[in-house]
Amino acid sequence: MLKKNTQHEKVSHRKPVVLMSMGAQERKGHDYQVMTVKYIKPLAEHAGCVPLLAPTCCGSEDIEQYLSMVDGVYLTGAGSNIDPALYGQENLTPDKQQDPNRDNFDIPLIHAALKMGLPIFAICRGMQELNVALGGDLHQKLYAEPNMLDHREDGDESVDEQYADAHQVRLVSNSWLSKLLEAEEIPVNSLHGQSIKTLGAGVQVLAHAEDGAIEAIHLPEVEQFTLGVQWHPEWKAAQNPNSIKIFAAFGDACRLQVQARS
Numbered sequence: 001m002l003k004k005n006t007q008h009e010k011v012s013h014r015k016p017v018v019l020m021s022m023g024a025q026e027r028k029g030h031d032y033q034v035m036t037v038k039y040i041k042p043l044a045e046h047a048g049c050v051p052l053l054a055p056t057c058c059g060s061e062d063i064e065q066y067l068s069m070v071d072g073v074y075l076t077g078a079g080s081n082i083d084p085a086l087y088g089q090e091n092l093t094p095d096k097q098q099d100p101n102r103d104n105f106d107i108p109l110i111h112a113a114l115k116m117g118l119p120i121f122a123i124c125r126g127m128q129e130l131n132v133a134l135g136g137d138l139h140q141k142l143y144a145e146p147n148m149l150d151h152r153e154d155g156d157e158s159v160d161e162q163y164a165d166a167h168q169v170r171l172v173s174n175s176w177l178s179k180l181l182e183a184e185e186i187p188v189n190s191l192h193g194q195s196i197k198t199l200g201a202g203v204q205v206l207a208h209a210e211d212g213a214i215e216a217i218h219l220p221e222v223e224q225f226t227l228g229v230q231w232h233p234e235w236k237a238a239q240n241p242n243s244i245k246i247f248a249a250f251g252d253a254c255r256l257q258v259q260a261r262s
């Protein structure tokens with residue numbers, strides 16, 4: 001009987017594991033590391049990945065070990081601002097919360113993940129981190145810039161109202177994102193006071209808001225999937241076909257990574 005040579009047919013059927021870095025929160029005098037459920041669920045349900053939550057409070061020395069266990073990196077939004085010293089500016093919003101541990105974990109994490117060829121999907125603060133890690137900078141108060149709209153949510157509204165579509169974004173024509181979403185323009189929610197000002201090395205724009213604010217980026221010179229969006233596709237993702245497509249595309253890229261490693 002002929003023996004089938006399975007050596008070249010090794011296909012791994014395990015789900016991709018994706019690292020999510022947690023953020024700091026203080027509650028009743030105790031320091032917590034947290035992650036919002038709205039970010040976790042679409043990664044499992046629409047990307048088909050296994051979320052692995054990494055605390056950012058223990059320094060960055062174990063980053064390579066974390067990355068050796070995962071097939072992708074997912075950088076979420078968070079209320080805290082990135083320390084402007086990391087992009088060479090004085091702090092213009094000293095009243096706003098910062099999270100130096102997350103900054104100090106995520107910046108080297110991004111460099112290491114890029115070096116390892118891991119897919120990266122970044123939302124809101126995560127997209128800003130991706131740009132800062134590559135030497136770009138931010139508008140610290142987008143709302144105070146001439147001719148720019150106020151992209152912040154109204155804190156007095158209900159959460160549903162805060163995350164409702166707020167404006168259109170125009171996708172760069174013929175880009176992979178416009179092809180994926182089969183659209184030139186999509187409506188998005190908007191909950192940020194800061195935004196990308198100068199692009200980092202290798203960063204390219206994939207979408208703009210009506211006022212010119214940068215709404216989506218990628219790194220076309222690297223081989224792996226990279227996407228940063230300033231809006232929140234994680235919010236009620238199951239009800240938004242564009243969000244489902246974005247999470248599925250990230251999941252597909254992580255599945256390719258699983259195969260590449262098997």
Ligand SMILES: N[C@@H](CCC(=O)NCCCC(=O)O)C(=O)O
Pocket residue numbers: 036076077078079080081082123124125126191192193194195232
């Ligand atoms: N502080 C930055 C980043 C904004 C951001 O990530 N917001 C997320 C809000 C909370 C959440 O939905 O997780 C800025 O203001 O631009």
